[in-house]
Amino acid sequence: MTAVGIDAVEVWTGNLKLDLAETFAPEKGDDPEKYTKGLGLRASSFPDSYEDIVTMGANASKELMDRKGLTPDDIGRIDVATESSFDNSKPISTYIAGCLEQVYDGDFHHANKGERKFACIAGTQSVDDAYNWIRAGRNRGRSAIVVATDTALYARGDAGEATQGAGAVALLISEDPDLVELSTHQGYGSADETDFLKPNQQFPSVDGKRSVQVYLARMREALEDYESVAGDVHIDDFVYAPFHTPFPGMVRKAAALAYRHVTRDTGVEEELAEGIGRQPRRESFDDDGQYEEAVREYMDALKETEQYRDWYAGTVDPTLSIARDVGNWYTASVHLARISALKTALETGRDVAGESMLVASYGSGAQAEIHGETVQDGWEEEIAALDIDEQVADRYDLSWAEYEQVHDRHNHETDSELEEFTAPEAEFVFDGWGRMGERKYTYVE
Ligand code: CAA
Numbered sequence: 001m002t003a004v005g006i007d008a009v010e011v012w013t014g015n016l017k018l019d020l021a022e023t024f025a026p027e028k029g030d031d032p033e034k035y036t037k038g039l040g041l042r043a044s045s046f047p048d049s050y051e052d053i054v055t056m057g058a059n060a061s062k063e064l065m066d067r068k069g070l071t072p073d074d075i076g077r078i079d080v081a082t083e084s085s086f087d088n089s090k091p092i093s094t095y096i097a098g099c100l101e102q103v104y105d106g107d108f109h110h111a112n113k114g115e116r117k118f119a120c121i122a123g124t125q126s127v128d129d130a131y132n133w134i135r136a137g138r139n140r141g142r143s144a145i146v147v148a149t150d151t152a153l154y155a156r157g158d159a160g161e162a163t164q165g166a167g168a169v170a171l172l173i174s175e176d177p178d179l180v181e182l183s184t185h186q187g188y189g190s191a192d193e194t195d196f197l198k199p200n201q202q203f204p205s206v207d208g209k210r211s212v213q214v215y216l217a218r219m220r221e222a223l224e225d226y227e228s229v230a231g232d233v234h235i236d237d238f239v240y241a242p243f244h245t246p247f248p249g250m251v252r253k254a255a256a257l258a259y260r261h262v263t264r265d266t267g268v269e270e271e272l273a274e275g276i277g278r279q280p281r282r283e284s285f286d287d288d289g290q291y292e293e294a295v296r297e298y299m300d301a302l303k304e305t306e307q308y309r310d311w312y313a314g315t316v317d318p319t320l321s322i323a324r325d326v327g328n329w330y331t332a333s334v335h336l337a338r339i340s341a342l343k344t345a346l347e348t349g350r351d352v353a354g355e356s357m358l359v360a361s362y363g364s365g366a367q368a369e370i371h372g373e374t375v376q377d378g379w380e381e382e383i384a385a386l387d388i389d390e391q392v393a394d395r396y397d398l399s400w401a402e403y404e405q406v407h408d409r410h411n412h413e414t415d416s417e418l419e420e421f422t423a424p425e426a427e428f429v430f431d432g433w434g435r436m437g438e439r440k441y442t443y444v445e
Pocket of ligand 1: 033037038
């Protein structure tokens, strides 16, 4: 069977930055460590006044096409995943194709375009759609572009305000991929939940504390479902485990629970038992309360063990390096986590070709999906070509008053104009409104 997977990726961050420790925490009267240590975030990315989900997605896609030497004829499908769409009918992929047609010869009239919605997991679902399209033999030798793009804004004063972000990841899905091959093994955990939703409104209604519990519950289901098809997971099977990362502290919680799950009834549990005892089993307790208390104590002790700390530092922490500086990118978040991991491998001189990764996606509402991927021989060249560090370093650092102006500028309910803070260069920009209320874009050299 020919390998199908992610051939290449490109990233585009919003051009502005809000520093959580320096700017956000003092304004809220909070200890900066609530954000840097508790949530695990240093800063969030924001879109400048000329940026939105179309410009960021089109810019990432153009970088992808330029770097891979692609023309519109090479692309048979453009799918956009977003939870920040501004149109209930016309998909964002048509706007992005329109942008790209301004700068390339030819057009995308032959390309199937769509928009996927299931909160943050829609990016992974779009990758799946592209994979299935190629596997079904319907691609006529062409590749698919999947764009995960979001302006993850919360209402001001919402508990989620510290976890905002803005950016896009473009992924090229092809046969014989250079970056990772996707496995056919997948596990799902899906249930009708009301933890985070946007009922025809721009900013989410969120039950933050509950959303954390729903994330963990659905992830556990997905892991069990994955094991039912791929066999039991062993803690050393995967070189990295990229998770959906609304904030790194969320992944810290999920990783500890995953570790407890996969080490149960293994030699690792026995080895750990010498220091912290065996994992509590429900049947050994009279009621749920006692059992849950014992689990909490076990988890606290587990997180202090050298074995757990080494595993976390090697397998999970490298997936969080970009998220710490850019915040939540919703649909793009798990794809950024994959890039972070491989970037760390490159920076530390680790050859991961042929190694497996366990990728854990999540969308509120709610669904988790877990699948395996195998890193391909071309990974180093692909990751070395990314300029995400420069993009992150070049962002304009907003003051609090400027942040409020930017937030208002991107609020669909307010009609506020704002001078840009950065000068666009070699990128698509929002250029005003058309006669039917459509948004218009142009390419700035
Ligand atoms: N030093 C160190 N740590 C500190 C601290 C300090 N001075 N002060 C607080 N902390 C810790 C807290 O103990 C807590 O850590 P633990 O959960 O490990 O105990 C952490 O910092 C956050 O503190 P709070 O829980 O008090 O923070 P909060 O209530 O203000 O906000 C939140 C947390 C509810 C998750 C909020 O950020 C939120 O609503 N976020 C949006 C929803 C979200 O991202 N949910 C995640 C799952 S849903 C999902 O993944 C989909 C998605 O993308 C949205």
